[in-house]
Amino acid sequence: MHLSNKILIGLALGVIVGLIVGPEGLGFAKKWIAPVGTLFINMIKMIIVPLVLASLIVGACSLGDVRKLGRIGGKTISFYLITTAVAVTIGIVMALIMAPGEGLKLPANATYKGKEAPPIMDVLINMVPTNVVQAMQNADMLQIIVFALFIGIGITLVGPKAKPVEAFFDGLAEVTYKIVGIIMELAPYGVFALILPVVAANGPKVLIPLAKVIGAVYIGCILHLAITYTAALKILADMSPAKFFKGILPAQMIAFSTCSSAATLPVTMKNTQENLGVSKEVSSFVLPLGATINMDGTAIYQGASALFVAQVYGIDLSISQMLIIVLTGTLASIGAAGVPGAGLIMLTLTLQSVGLPLEGIALIAGIDRILDMARTTLNITGDAVCSVFIQHSENKREQSSSVSA
Ligand code: ASP
Numbered sequence: 001m002h003l004s005n006k007i008l009i010g011l012a013l014g015v016i017v018g019l020i021v022g023p024e025g026l027g028f029a030k031k032w033i034a035p036v037g038t039l040f041i042n043m044i045k046m047i048i049v050p051l052v053l054a055s056l057i058v059g060a061c062s063l064g065d066v067r068k069l070g071r072i073g074g075k076t077i078s079f080y081l082i083t084t085a086v087a088v089t090i091g092i093v094m095a096l097i098m099a100p101g102e103g104l105k106l107p108a109n110a111t112y113k114g115k116e117a118p119p120i121m122d123v124l125i126n127m128v129p130t131n132v133v134q135a136m137q138n139a140d141m142l143q144i145i146v147f148a149l150f151i152g153i154g155i156t157l158v159g160p161k162a163k164p165v166e167a168f169f170d171g172l173a174e175v176t177y178k179i180v181g182i183i184m185e186l187a188p189y190g191v192f193a194l195i196l197p198v199v200a201a202n203g204p205k206v207l208i209p210l211a212k213v214i215g216a217v218y219i220g221c222i223l224h225l226a227i228t229y230t231a232a233l234k235i236l237a238d239m240s241p242a243k244f245f246k247g248i249l250p251a252q253m254i255a256f257s258t259c260s261s262a263a264t265l266p267v268t269m270k271n272t273q274e275n276l277g278v279s280k281e282v283s284s285f286v287l288p289l290g291a292t293i294n295m296d297g298t299a300i301y302q303g304a305s306a307l308f309v310a311q312v313y314g315i316d317l318s319i320s321q322m323l324i325i326v327l328t329g330t331l332a333s334i335g336a337a338g339v340p341g342a343g344l345i346m347l348t349l350t351l352q353s354v355g356l357p358l359e360g361i362a363l364i365a366g367i368d369r370i371l372d373m374a375r376t377t378l379n380i381t382g383d384a385v386c387s388v389f390i391q392h393s394e395n396k397r398e399q400s401s402s403v404s405a
Helices: 003-021 023-062 066-098 120-125 132-137 141-185 187-201 204-236 241-258 261-275 280-293 296-312 319-335 342-353 360-365 368-404
Strands: none
Touching (some): 003 241, 023 187, 066 296, 066 368, 132 141, 141 261, 204 241, 204 296, 204 360, 204 368, 241 261, 261 280, 261 368, 296 319, 296 368, 342 360, 342 368, 360 368
């Protein structure tokens, strides 16, 4: 049987068994089943740093010429920014249509201590690591990307003498791809074990009062897939959406069950390379960057949640306030790390920007995991769409330059 079918079965079984055992069986599930999921995530995390470092160094060597790097970087970042801003807007529109917060009674004890979101300038400054070992120890993706790009450019500039270094990282990258393949064999069990306790804990009782918020975020994510990504695939990448979604499905299921773009990254890279024809050079640059800064699902969630909080507290937002939400929601999603629950922390930023009460976060915190599953799935899908777009436009460029030569 094909691996992605097995993963799908693991996911479905996890949901069904989770519903059957319910909150009563949660203790058992946490003790005996959840560790299998943790083990699976640990294995993927184990490989992320060597994978990204080695493959990006090799990628940067072949991107060698700095102009090409700048061109791909510019296109990638523009794509990420535009789709993210569209996503926040979809989130806002969904919340306006569905009005999830209207008529909701506030629980009296709703208090939430918002963590401080990092200032945007700090994010920029911290992109350059002062200690590369520490960057790898913290699995700080942006810092690793910057370091790997420098090494790759360095290797290219040095020339023949640096060939052994390039060969070493090339070999290391191949080894890490193989290891990802081995880990993926365990994915069906990992996904089952990850999803089961979540479903057991979030029975219908927890979800029903907030069903409309969940609906707004999920429908928003589906619309973004069906409209924005499908259009981008057809117009910018000349790829059939059916082929794309089939190819990226395994990564989507890993994202859905781990709620972490970073943990899904090795699988996203494998899927885009093996199923969607994206070169290692492009995927190793576009995807780690995307897993860190491009989060359309998180953006939809920022927009929808901000409007939800405003509705619960009976606050009317003006059009210009909504525009501020689009701006800060975009920044918040860029600043969110690719780990579970990061979007919730960044929501403080979005709420603060238009003076909405931070206590509103307490309402969402209880169902955040359920929302996180959808937004993480969309987050990694957006990265993959960008990678096929960049690949297509680079292919076209190469073709036209070989024709004119
Ligand atoms: N969990 C999301 C991710 O890893 C981030 C978020 O919490 O919105 O992509």
